[in-house]
Amino acid sequence: MKIEWLKEIIDGGESINVEFKQCKTQLNKDVFESVCAFLNRNGGHLFLGVEDKGDIIGINPEAIEKVKKDFVTAMNNPQKISPTFYLSIEEVKIDGKVILYIFVPESSQVHRCNGKIFDRNEDGDINITDNTNLVSGMYMRKQGTYTENRIFPFAELSELDSELLAKVRKMAANQKPNHPWKSMDDLELLKSAGLYLKDLQSGKEGITLGGILLFGNEQLIHAALPHYRTDAILRKEDTDRYDDRDDIRCNLIDSYGRLMQFIAKHLNDKFYLEKDQRISLRDKIFREVISNILIHREFANPFPAKLVIEKDRVFTENSNKPHGNGIIDPENFSPFPKNPTIARFFKETGWVDELGSGVRNIHKYNKIYSGAEPTFIEDDVFKTIIPLVFKATDQDTDQATVQVTDQADEDIKRLLEFCKTPRTREEMQNFLKLNHRGHFREKILSPLVKGELLKLTIPDKPTSPKQKYYYEKR
Numbered sequence: 383m384k385i386e387w388l389k390e391i392i393d394g395g396e397s398i399n400v401e402f403k404q405c406k407t408q409l410n411k412d413v414f415e416s417v418c419a420f421l422n423r424n425g426g427h428l429f430l431g432v433e434d435k436g437d438i439i440g441i442n443p444e445a446i447e448k449v450k451k452d453f454v455t456a457m458n459n460p461q462k463i464s465p466t467f468y469l470s471i472e473e474v475k476i477d478g479k480v481i482l483y484i485f486v487p488e489s490s491q492v493h494r495c496n497g498k499i500f501d502r503n504e505d506g507d508i509n510i511t512d513n514t515n516l517v518s519g520m521y522m523r524k525q526g527t528y529t530e531n532r533i534f535p536f537a538e539l540s541e542l543d544s545e546l547l548a549k550v551r552k553m554a555a556n557q558k559p560n561h562p563w564k565s566m567d568d569l570e571l572l573k574s575a576g577l578y579l580k581d582l583q584s585g586k587e588g589i590t591l592g593g594i595l596l597f598g599n600e601q602l603i604h605a606a607l608p609h610y611r612t613d614a615i616l617r618k619e620d621t622d623r624y625d626d627r628d629d630i631r632c633n634l635i636d637s638y639g640r641l642m643q644f645i646a647k648h649l650n651d652k653f654y655l656e657k658d659q660r661i662s663l664r665d666k667i668f669r670e671v672i673s674n675i676l677i678h679r680e681f682a683n684p685f686p687a688k689l690v691i692e693k694d695r696v697f698t699e700n701s702n703k704p705h706g707n708g709i710i711d712p713e714n715f716s717p718f719p720k721n722p723t724i725a726r727f728f729k730e731t732g733w734v735d736e737l738g739s740g741v742r743n744i745h746k747y748n749k750i751y752s753g754a755e756p757t758f759i760e761d762d763v764f765k766t767i768i769p770l771v772f773k774a775t776d777q778d779t780d781q782a783t784v785q786v787t788d789q790a791d792e793d794i795k796r797l798l799e800f801c802k803t804p805r806t807r808e809e810m811q812n813f814l815k816l817n818h819r820g821h822f823r824e825k826i827l828s829p830l831v832k833g834e835l836l837k838l839t840i841p842d843k844p845t846s847p848k849q850k851y852y853y854e855k856r
Contacts, residue, residue, distance in 0.1 A: 440479025
């Protein structure tokens with residue numbers, strides 16, 4: 383899927399957010415001008431080993447490691463890119479040729495390449511260093527858009543959690559054994575992650591709000607952002623107040639852990655196989671949901687982020703600077719980074735994937751988890767609504783399979799084994815001793831088909847009376 387997606391981008395040609403470089407044996411000299419321009423504008427996709435017209439020429443096999451190393455080294459060299467910005471470089475094989483792919487997110491800072499400021503337009507990369515109006519406009523746009531960049535010059539390194547910084551080094555190294563953060567001291571890591579900046583207009587230098595929110599103790603966070611908190615609420619029995627609550631005011635890293643624990647405490651998991659591996663659908667969904675309310679929120683707004691578990695749904699709310707209004711279509715939307723530095727930090731530690739993947743993953747896995755589609759609403763308050771498994775109707779109240787329980791896990795495993803030989807809907811329903819056809823089809827059969835655990839013997843005629851379903855171990 384990833385390769386097909388990359389091929390589609392390449393087939394679309396170069397644009398304001400797509401750039402090709404040949405780099406057959408070494409990096410082109412202008413590679414970093416494009417990186418700088420992407421960082422300063424809207425981000426983009428950089429392909430090494432592709433000609434200007436989109437022809438894939440690949441990178442010589444003996445030069446691949448050198449090109450990768452040279453790229454990462456230069457991105458961490460303030461003489462090349464200032465401020466430095468760590469980017470992941472991905473090796474991809476297309477049509478038998480190796481290319482290198484780099485996703486460059488929009489940065490919340492203004493970057494220079496070799497001392498020059500580049501911007502991006504449809505025609506490529508433009509040096510705007512000597513255009514005072516354009517440079518000033520870029521600074522104003524970044525500062526007005528990204529609260530995470532606010533500098534606190536009097537915040538001390540000693541007020542940050544050194545154990546968390548050590549933990550982050552290990553997490554980044556687990557993602558990439560040679561990750562540069564592994565060998566950096568605390569200040570170097572903060573600078574590399576864009577969490578310690580110097581404002582070139584005012585001369586102020588120090589830890590940013592993003593750095594404080596990620597690593598600060600509660601006293602420092604409260605001093606920098608008094609209204610900051612995240613509210614986790616269980617509201618099933620006492621719908622007027624709550625059955626359980628966690629008022630979270632700690633750093634974003636510990637907040638992530640506490641929110642995941644809250645979900646695990648109050649929501650059961652569900653058995654699911656993906657590529658022969660059992661995965662946690664609950665964790666797959668709420669890893670994305672929780673990352674979203676922590677990363678993509680407008681911290682300047684005093685509206686507290688919320689995660690609320692109810693009987694038939696989980697919903698979240700977080701303050702937002704909307705780039706559009708209304709319900710988001712997961713198949714057709716353009717993600718916009720609300721806090722790109724914090725988002726990039728979470729990506730380097732392995733807690734999130736590329737921008738926009740969260741909405742698609744929630745949409746994909748929740749259809750399997752509950753058989754229902756989630757809803758994402760873009761507005762001043764961003765809302766995510768995750769339907770849970772619905773209660774049975776009066777006609778099937780004698781059935782317990784609507785609950786996501788360990789017994790349901792066992793039933794699904796037995797059903798899949800039973801379906802190694804193709805079975806009709808009626809045979810499967812009788813096997814599970816279920817009486818209500820509509821309930822079986824909606825809550826069990828349909829999610830298993832959507833999740834591609836069960837396949838159809840007549841796929842082009844899904845409603846055929848001769849239809850059977852089978853499980854093929856992947």
